[in-house]
Amino acid sequence: MARPVWSGVLSFGLVSVPVGLYTATDSHAIHFHQLQRGTSDRIRNRRVNERTGEEVDLEDIVKGYDTGEEYVLVEPGELEEIAPGRSRALEIRGFVDLDEVDPIFFDKTYYLGPRGKEYGDVYRLLEQALERSNRAGVATFVMRQREYLVAVKAEKGLLTCHTLHWADEIREPRKEIPGLPGKAKASAKELRMAEQLIEALSMDWDPADFHDTYQEKVAALIKAKQAGESVEKAQEPPKSTNVVDLMDALRASVERARGPKDTGGKAAPRGARRSTVGKKPPAGKRARSAAGTRASLQDLSKAELYKKATAAHITGRSSMTRDDLINALTAA
Template structure:
């Protein structure tokens, strides 16, 4: 990983030197646009709608247009703004962990201690753990002032940038204010359904099937040329049957869901039992 920012966490008179690393990466298969006829790469051009000429990147500046006025903003204009470059990650307040609404969270970053004696880093981490608090911080990242949370992730301090309050949309959907009556029996059955699906979250169990199949398709095309038998490449895997049609009765839908969940768990348990028996037989 490469550090994208170097500075210090600053709260009170305490400074914690850190480096900032992106905590996530995109696993999507990278592709280009090409001409179908000859496979030639398609290149984007920036063409001015006034003079019709292709404009070089160095000659492009940003502008704000409100419909009546167009204001041109140059690099010098942006550099003159008060945000500028700031090497401090300023702690504004410490708040209870459960007060952070997940809808506000954006990108995640890891913080690496850079001091030869990282005691302040360890102290801050331990304090956040013991007090169940999250720090609200402000930092300048790529010339933009960002609000973020600073929290503990395992043994590492990390920050997650936040959307500003006015970036969260207010909604008033008609359906959520419905006065439809929910019976005790429906609520009980719904709770049983939730319980039948309840288990610890293990993200490693879930994979991006689309990207895996896309990579498999690309590999098959490389091996066999342009012509490709898709069925041969992916096999004849059949999807599980799913109930069709609209289910009007809510209780019936909940009962079917509970039964389906129980049935699936029994099948999984049987398969696991067979595998264990097979392993014992092979070992013997």
Template sequence: MARPVWKGSISFGLVSVPMRAFTAARDHTVHFHQLERSSGARVRNHTVSEESGKEVERDDMVLGYELPNGKYATFERDELDDLRPASTRAVEIRDFVALDDVDPIYYQRTYWLAPDGDAAAEPYALLLRAMEDKGRVGIGTVVMRNKQYLTAVRPLDGALAMSTMRFADEVIDRSSIDDIPEKVGKADPKAVQLAGQIIDALAGAWDPSQYHDTYTEEVKKIITAKSKGKTMTPPPSSDDEGGEVIDLMDALRASIERSTGRSRTGTKERPAKKAAATKRSAKRSTAKKGPAKKAAAKKPAAKKPATKRAAKKATAKKAAAKRPTRKSA
């Protein structure tokens, strides 16, 4: 049975709804322990004093914040509990904003909200339906695990969900990253058109179930094989496109051929289509060569005017030969 990680209330206006929050996501990362190679014994981390080298018990520890001068401001653990805001157990919605206006960079973790008791069922349904009708997200603050978060309460899949968020000063501004260019240069219009064709070819509906953490799946297979005394070789990497792109246009054209040459089921372009394309290309090539041959055949005809001129010269020579020669006195 799932255990609530937070218990409090969501308030909007004068309406307060008792709620419980349950984790809405799980981390499926495979975790390993450190073991001694020779004995297989677990290697554990211990809290050791840097000064004495001896292990320190939890009761002998305090919390310290390092100051600019290298010294520490120390706190007992219960001192921080006293510093928590009075609104720890309540989320007061300050604004209802459009979901599209919230950039995903602000989101952290998401929790399912459930009504806390039968009396909370009616106001829970009221808040859910009203937010669905308006398409809005409630923004407020909540304190969980000794930290205050900005939070978004929103309808999700027929229920209410609460997502902890980062405050504005926790998001690193792009201007502080030197590698990001201040001005993005203009792109070649033809390249933009080709890139648009790739986007259109890969366009589809959002379906998160079709994406898998293949790395974790392969690691688990290897773990299962090892537990049975078998060895399993990881599959070879299929990344054959990690080289440097020399020509962007060539890469775009190749991407289009790859994306349009297969259907959503992953099938490649049909051979019939390729053959038809080859025939059309051959016809165009033959059609271009035909007129060139005809032009080459007509070239000798261009010499006729020169032949006529030569004939006229020959006739003039004959006429000159027939003329009587004058005798000299």
């Protein structure tokens, strides 16, 4: 059973619940040791006094801030003493609509769990309220001598804590990336063809369908070298598409993407959608169906509407209001 990487009190208003913070993800990367070439001798990193060349024990090391003229020495305990809330309080300052938080701000995900069965009711109350309102609690707390801005969300029956980047950590892309295209629009013909390609390659999101092929190749390389065998090198990346050949490349891509779905009478793969162009129901049925759909959608929360919009592949749903979602789902 996992141990919490941090424990403290989660509070919103005058309600509080002791919680533990658990790492939500794990790395499957293959790790190597450093060796001196031609030997089996390990290379170690050591803490060495650069003036004397002698190794220094960890307990004899303090932090020093360089002012340009001298070092200001700070003990680890002094940093802990000035930490807001002494690193044990995760106080929600307010709740924001999840759709308003740009994905670029999200960093790392943790699970939040109650520190005792007696706190389950309070924990469940907050989880269900966040789920129904499609909101996240914004808070700050200190962990390992660093302050974090976090969003507390409800996900699949539990609370999660997502560390966020601070506003001044987000770089301005126009300043960082040279050669970004201007406001010139693509031609209508190219845009239609690109949209057809996106539609032809549409799929259901299932993360289990993807796996880390590079780590598999690293493992295969180690096994092959151990057996004295050679391995096949990776293919060269595709060449950049010339602007002159853009339409030809788009057209060929659409034909290739559609090919397996239209040959041999085979069933379309999971996630592929049948075209409904030109197949409209009678006007009376269409009107009655839309009215019934709208009535059933009115009883749903925004979070439930958003899930339906995601399943229906409605674009722009993240910026829609509740009424916008109902209108879009009714039209779909």
